[in-house]
Amino acid sequence: xxxxxxxxxxxxxxxxxxxxxxxxxxxxxxxxxxxxxxxxxxxxxxxxxxxxxxxxxxxxxxxxxxxxxxxxxxxxxxxxxxxxxxxxxxxxxxxxxxxxxxxxxxxxxxxxxxxxxxxxxxxxxxxxxxxxxxxxxxxxxxxxxxxxxxxxxxxxxxxxxxxxxxxxxxxxxxxxxxxxxxxxxxxxxxxxxxxxxxxxxxxxxxxxxxxxxxxxxxxxxxxxxxxxxxxxxxxxxxxxxxxxxxxxxxxxxxxxxxxxxxxxxxxxxxxxxxxxxxxxxxxxxxxxxxxxxxxxxxxxxxxxxxxxxxxxxxxxxxxxxxxxxxxxxxxxxxxxxxxxxxxxxxxxxxxxxxxxxxxxxxxxxxxxxxxxxxxxxxxxxxxxxxxxxxxxxxxxxxxxxxxxxxxxxxxxxxxxxxxxxxxxxxxxxxxxxxxxxxxxxxxxxxxxxxxxxxxxxxxxxxxxxxxxxxxxxxxxxxxxxxxxxxxxxxxxxxxxxxxxxxxxxxxxxxxxxxxxxxxxxxxxxxxxxxxxxxxxxxxxxxxxxxxxxxxxxxxxxxxxxxxxxxxxxxxxxxxxxxxxxxxxxxxxxxxxxxxxxxxxxxxxxxxxxxxxxxxxxxxxxxxxxxxxxxxxxxxxxxxxxxxxxxxxxxxxxxxxxxxxxxxxxxxxxxxxxxxxxxxxxxxxxxxxxxxxxxxxxxxxxxxxxxxxxxxxxxxxxxxxxxxxxxxxxxxxxxxxxxxxxxxxxxxxxxxxxxxxxxxxxxxxxxxxxxxxxxxxxxxxxxxxxxxxxxxxxxxxxxxxxxxxxxxxxxxxxxxxxxxxxxxxxxxxxxxxxxxxxxxxxxxxxxxxxxxxxxxxxxxxxxxxxxxxxxxxx
Numbered sequence: 001x002x003x004x005x006x007x008x009x010x011x012x013x014x015x016x017x018x019x020x021x022x023x024x025x026x027x028x029x030x031x032x033x034x035x036x037x038x039x040x041x042x043x044x045x046x047x048x049x050x051x052x053x054x055x056x057x058x059x060x061x062x063x064x065x066x067x068x069x070x071x072x073x074x075x076x077x078x079x080x081x082x083x084x085x086x087x088x089x090x091x092x093x094x095x096x097x098x099x100x101x102x103x104x105x106x107x108x109x110x111x112x113x114x115x116x117x118x119x120x121x122x123x124x125x126x127x128x129x130x131x132x133x134x135x136x137x138x139x140x141x142x143x144x145x146x147x148x149x150x151x152x153x154x155x156x157x158x159x160x161x162x163x164x165x166x167x168x169x170x171x172x173x174x175x176x177x178x179x180x181x182x183x184x185x186x187x188x189x190x191x192x193x194x195x196x197x198x199x200x201x202x203x204x205x206x207x208x209x210x211x212x213x214x215x216x217x218x219x220x221x222x223x224x225x226x227x228x229x230x231x232x233x234x235x236x237x238x239x240x241x242x243x244x245x246x247x248x249x250x251x252x253x254x255x256x257x258x259x260x261x262x263x264x265x266x267x268x269x270x271x272x273x274x275x276x277x278x279x280x281x282x283x284x285x286x287x288x289x290x291x292x293x294x295x296x297x298x299x300x301x302x303x304x305x306x307x308x309x310x311x312x313x314x315x316x317x318x319x320x321x322x323x324x325x326x327x328x329x330x331x332x333x334x335x336x337x338x339x340x341x342x343x344x345x346x347x348x349x350x351x352x353x354x355x356x357x358x359x360x361x362x363x364x365x366x367x368x369x370x371x372x373x374x375x376x377x378x379x380x381x382x383x384x385x386x387x388x389x390x391x392x393x394x395x396x397x398x399x400x401x402x403x404x405x406x407x408x409x410x411x412x413x414x415x416x417x418x419x420x421x422x423x424x425x426x427x428x429x430x431x432x433x434x435x436x437x438x439x440x441x442x443x444x445x446x447x448x449x450x451x452x453x454x455x456x457x458x459x460x461x462x463x464x465x466x467x468x469x470x471x472x473x474x475x476x477x478x479x480x481x482x483x484x485x486x487x488x489x490x491x492x493x494x495x496x497x498x499x500x501x502x503x504x505x506x507x508x509x510x511x512x513x514x515x516x517x518x519x520x521x522x523x524x525x526x527x528x529x530x531x532x533x534x535x536x537x538x539x540x541x542x543x544x545x546x547x548x549x550x551x552x553x554x555x556x557x558x559x560x561x562x563x564x565x566x567x568x569x570x571x572x573x574x575x576x577x578x579x580x581x582x583x584x585x586x587x588x589x590x591x592x593x594x595x596x597x598x599x600x601x602x603x604x605x606x607x608x609x610x611x612x613x614x615x616x617x618x619x620x621x622x623x624x625x626x627x628x629x630x631x632x633x634x635x636x637x638x639x640x641x642x643x644x645x646x647x648x649x650x651x652x653x654x655x656x657x658x659x660x661x662x663x664x665x666x667x668x669x670x671x672x673x674x675x676x677x678x679x680x681x682x683x684x685x686x687x688x689x690x691x692x693x694x695x696x697x698x699x700x701x702x703x704x705x706x707x708x709x710x711x712x713x714x715x716x717x718x719x720x721x722x723x724x725x726x727x728x729x730x731x732x733x734x735x736x737x738x739x740x741x742x743x744x745x746x747x748x749x750x751x752x753x754x755x756x757x758x759x760x761x762x763x764x765x766x767x768x769x770x771x772x773x774x775x776x777x778x779x780x781x782x783x784x785x786x787x788x789x790x791x792x793x794x795x796x797x798x799x800x801x802x803x804x805x806x807x808x809x810x811x812x813x814x815x816x817x818x819x820x821x822x823x824x825x826x827x828x829x830x831x832x833x834x835x836x837x838x839x840x841x842x843x844x845x846x847x848x849x850x851x852x853x854x855x856x857x858x859x860x861x862x863x864x865x866x867x868x869x870x871x872x873x
Contacts, residue, residue: 002225002794003199005125006191008068009093010136010181010199012039015143016060016067016091018082019045020074024097026052027145028071028133034149036140040065066090071143073097076129080114087122094119095143099130100187112189119190131186132162138180138205153178154207155274156200158193160185164212164267171271180206194218194225198794201229208274211237212267216255219588219696223259223611224766225794230260231441234277234434237263238270247586254609255588255696257621260441262434269430276416276427277434282392285361286432287313288425289354290335292366293342297396298335301364301421308429313360322353340370344377351381355390362392362428366421369402379406383413392431396424436621442758444726445617447780449643452651455485456658463661463686474684475518476565482684483667486651489678496564499545503538505566512536512569517548521559528555534569541566570671570678574638576628577669578645578677579607580652582662588696590656590663594649596628597669612653613699615723619646619653632672639674648677657699660689698766704825708773710812716785718821721770724780726757729772732784732806743842744804760789767792769825773814785809788818790826790834797832803845810844819852827872834870 015032019025025043029052032041042065043051046058057063060082066089072082076098083094096115100108112129119126127134133144137152145162148169157179159165165184172179180203183196193213200206209229216222229235237256241249256263262277264270288310292298302312312334315323320333326346331337336354338346347365354363367378375397382393395410395417397403403419410417418424462478462485474482480493494509496502506513517530525531529551535541545564552559579597582590588611595607608625610618623629623645632640648670655662664685671678705719721729733741733752742748763770770789774782786805792798801822805815826834834854838845840863849856849868859865 002195003202004795004797005092005123006195006199008091009095009125009127009191010134010141011139012068012093012141014040014065014067014069015042016063016070016086017041017043017051018060018070018072018074018086019043019048019051019056020072020098021045021047022073024145025071025073027147028073028097028143029054031135031142031144031146035135035137035142037142038140042067060085060089063089068092069143070094071097071133076100076103076111079129080111080118083115083118083124083126087119087124091124092122093125094127095131095133096126096128096186096189097131097133097145099128101130112187115189126190127183128186129189132165132184134181134183135179136181137178144182144184148173150182151176151178153180154205155179155210156181156183156203156206156208157210157212158183158185158196158200159212160188160193160214161212167267168210168271171267175271177271188217192218192221194221195794197222197225197229197235201225201232206233208234208236208277210270210274211235211239211261212270213237213239214243216252216587219255220694220698220766223255223696224698224764226259226261227441227764228767230438234274235259235261236270236273236277237261238265238267239263247584247588248609250607250609251585251588251591254591254611254622257437258440258611258618258697260437262430262437264430269426272416272427273430275411275414276394276431278414282389283361283428283431283435284391286310286429287359287361288428289313289315289357289360289363290366291338291347291350291354291363292335292368292396292421293338293340293370294366294368295335295337297366297368297398297421298337301366301396301425302335304422304425305429308426310425310429310432313357315354316357316359319353319357323350326350340368342370344374344381347378348381351385355385355393360391362394362431364394364396364421364424364428366396366398366424367403367406369399375399375403375406376409379409382410382415386413386415392428394418394424394428396421440618440621442755442762443617444754444758444761445615445723447724447778448616448650449647451778452487452647454487454651454654454658459485459655459659463659466686467661467688471520472686473520474686475520475562476516476681477518477563479682479684480679482655483679483682486655488648488651488667489676490682491567491570491678491680494566496545496566499542499549499564502545502564502566503542505564506535506538506541509566509568513541513566514569515541515544515548516565516567517545517552518562518565519552519556519559520562521556522552528552567680570680572671573673575671575673576632576638576640578628578672579666579668580648580670581607581667582652582656582665583609584663585609585611585696589694592622592649592653592656594622595626597667601668610649611696612656613695613697614650614653616643616646616650617723619649622649640672641674641676644676645672657695661686663687698764701765701769704771708817710773710809710814710817716773716775717782718771718773718817720765721761721763721772721787721789722779723758723762724778725772725774725784726754726761727780728774728782728784729757729761729787732787732804735806736804737807740804740807743839743845744802746837746839760787763789767794769822769829771818771821771825773809773818786814786818788822790822790831792826792829792831796830799826799831799834801834801836815844815848816851819848823852823870823872830873832871832873834872836868838866838868840864840866 043056045056135142135144135150315333397406407417477495480490494505496505514533577598581593585591610622666683708718730752773786788803854868854870857867
């Protein structure tokens with residue numbers, strides 16, 4: 001379930017209150033009445049004749065009307081029977097106020113399942129248990145235990161904590177901050193965070209969504225709902241960093257970035273960021289200009305900027321020349337220190353210069369109190385420049401009293417304003433972070449620098465052989481074979497069964513080598529002398545190998561000997577050592593990690609996480625989270641092939657998708673220089689499929705690929721769309737005639753914008769599908785001849801289709817083939833019906849609809865439009 005029947009929860013016309021004899025139902029009834037709910041309120045209480053003036057009924061069967069929503073305050077053990085009775089009466093939503101605190105785990109699980117079983121036949125949605133209710137001020141619906149009223153607004157707040165909800169109400173009322181919804185989820189037995197996100201994404205009264213959460217249970221469902229909602233409106237999340245212990249908090253960070261969500265650190269910042277994000281459209285990067293009358297404040301602001309990874313803007317020569325008369329000689333151009341006696345006119349001139357500098361993404365204006373300039377006058381200067389600002393403006397006006405009026409004026413005009421400079425800088429960097437996260441959702445990735453086809457059969461055979469022999473790790477030689485199967489360059493690796501064979505292998509390599517003994521029973525081989533490097537001739541190799549074998553039998557007599565591995569010593573020659581890993585992200589499934597490698601990698605602790613699947617843009621974003629990336633990117637003397645690194649991340653990500661048995665992979669070191677990458681060592685841990693975790697983001701469904709032949713002379717590949725396809729899709733639209741485009745888009749268009757193309761190519765395979773017919777070549781370079789898209793509602797009941805086909809392919813039946821394939825896919829997904837809108841004059845499309853069995857109906861409000869519907873089940 002997702003949003004099915006949630007309208008009965010948040011927009012009921014009748015409410016029943018199943019009372020337990022406590023104070024909570026009295027509070028709820030009064031809140032409903034005082035909130036202005038206009039429908040019947042029907043308490044069910046056999047011990048009381050009325051509740052807060054509302055007539056009470058003996059039992060559910062006695063209710064004169066079927067309640068849309070039921071609020072249950074009785075002990076939780078009674079909930080299954082009550083829900084069944086309510087379902088039989090026609091109720092479609094319920095809030096369980098009582099919680100399961102103190103209940104033994106086994107009893108709790110049994111009771112929760114009984115509640116779900118009782119609700120399922122009636123599709124009755126359950127909020128809670130342990131929910132303190134919700135408040136929808138715009139609908140005059142206050143179903144909560146709060147004794148405070150809630151101001152109406154455009155911000156939804158969804159929380160897993162009742163105390164955080166109460167705090168938000170208090171803060172909101174104090175600052176005049178209104179909400180469209182305030183929802184306490186409770187134990188999330190049925191209605192969970194993903195359901196609420198899907199519901200709020202479609203609520204036109206909600207402009208932004210605030211979240212307080214402590215854990216995520218269904219990662220794939222959450223990521224699908226969050227990515228969808230974040231494309232439509234800002235989502236800001238507050239989550240404790242050390243709860244729960246698993247998964248690693250860095251995994252949550254990676255998930256939030258991938259979903260386009262902004263994460264903040266405290267409840268004050270959570271509410272403040274809603275207003276701050278209004279300036280987001282004016283920020284393109286992290287280049288900040290600092291303008292103030294206190295060098296100390298400016299230096300503190302600069303420290304905060306660097307701490308959050310921002311940059312001081314490099315001002316243009318024209319800007320610097322204009323500022324010369326306003327600042328001290330030999331002063332740094334940024335921060336711009338106007339001196340503690342700065343006048344309003346100085347602020348005005350400097351601000352005009354900074355706002356027009358193309359190298360500035362944001363301006364922080366700091367105004368500390370002094371006797372020569374009016375603080376409010378400086379605020380007015382900023383307000384006068386609001387109508388058409390080129391970049392974001394943020395203010396810091398310190399002083400509880402002296403800066404109060406200025407801050408008030410600026411906030412009234414929606415200029416982000418803070419008492420401290422560090423708070424203002426942090427707000428600016430939150431905007432930068434938000435814009436970066438949004439770009440992950442919408443930016444078009446480049447095509448891969450090279451095509452690679454993984455030898456999945458070889459990889460699976462390696463893993464199967466190891467599992468069948470009872471092993472949970474691949475040995476060094478098998479690990480290099482696995483990397484080679486995914487086209488990851490590895491150092492040449494030779495296998496030897498004995499010291500004499502090792503000497504022969506060293507002779508073939510004819511250069512200094514590293515020798516390693518292989519045993520599945522020894523983890524740290526270096527601790528028993530099982531790894532020796534820089535061996536220069538075969539005789540030495542044989543002697544060292546003999547000593548290794550003797551040491552193995554001495555230290556671990558029962559240990560199995562699997563042979564020796566030899567690799568040539570590859571000179572570092574200025575190469576960087578990188579570490580790539582696959583780790584468990586617990587409920588988020590496997591995650592890909594990138595960071596600085598080498599023997600001190602654990603101590604340096606410079607790692608970034610990302611969720612597979614990846615493309616070039618996402619891979620580079622993971623790399624950019626690390627400190628080593630700055631050296632890789634900007635060093636002129638030690639250049640690194642960043643495309644080769646990103647491609648290697650993609651190959652590792654593909655391993656995760658293809659190989660369910662792959663639990664951990666650690667490539668360390670992966671050397672990279674200007675010529676490319678080479679893996680010197682890798683460790684691989686495996687397990688049977690049953691223990692593998694589900695990916696948090698549904699990967700590319702390769703099983704839908706097929707070769708099609710529109711005619712005898714040409715073969716095309718029919719496959720799901722990829723984000724890299726955007727340029728080719730735009731080219732398809734550019735080849736279409738203006739009339740074809742008008743029939744498809746219902747209006748004249750000249751080209752497909754990035755926003756429209758991204759919506760068609762950067763899809764969530766969990767809830768959408770688009771199939772493209774393409775010619776030969778890599779995605780982004782291969783020509784597209786047709787695309788059909790299917791977008792399902794959150795309940796998977798109905799899906800809207802759209803299609804566009806190259807005119808030269810229309811006569812070959814490509815449109816018919818695309819429609820049949822997408823219909824087959826919809827049947828497989830269990831979608832109930834496919835629908836679309838077609839202009840009446842689009843005769844070929846209507847003819848195809850009839851041939852495929854669509855029912856065609858006229859639009860009563862617009863005779864030029866036909867509604868086409870195909871029932872699938």
